[in-house]
């Protein structure tokens with residue numbers, strides 16, 4: 230009996246010791262988490278959402294695509310999204326993450342211009358309401374003395390061939406044919422998550438008004454932006 234009690238006592242002491250160690254360990258983790266959490270919070274607060282990597286959205290616009298929804302309309306312009314593997318994907322549904330800067334690059338392989346209401350010549354919804362224009366024709370030649378890159382807050386309405394516009398988010402990026410343009414959209418807060426229409430506001434489509442065909446077809450000159 231005695232030895233058994235001793236053993237039990239020993240066991241219970243061992244149990245207490247083990248329990249104590251576990252408790253210390255748990256407290257240690259808790260303190261670590263709290264301190265780490267505060268430190269992390271501090272860093273996040275100090276630098277805000279800019280610590281997150283910017284999200285890159287590449288759009289390519291091509292002028293002569295067979296209009297598959299109605300082939301009788303012939304070739305029509307179309308916006309594509311460059312996918313994660315470099316493939317050209319549909320622009321019917323475009324994703325914007327919240328709380329991250331979004332860098333939009335639009336490359337237009339197009340010519341000419343399309344009738345556009347003057348309000349869409351102004352850039353909006355980007356950092357400083359500006360975009361960077363890269364004149365593809367000049368940039369690709371030996372034009373070292375020419376200015377091929379400019380930051381602008383508007384473009385001449387006569388030069389607009391398309392726009393990438395999200396009216397409800399007050400984002401408007403006018404597109405000049407043959408240019409590559411970059412725009413930085415400031416982080417969108419989580420409470421703006423939802424679905425928004427994007428629309429080209431230059432009458433580049435078919436029909437008398439230029440607002441038919443691709444202008445009214447998701448994945449061509451309009452679609453949805455899902456802010457998630």
Ligand SMILES: [Cu+2]
Pocket residue numbers: 306390391392429430431432433434450
């Ligand atoms: Cu258009």
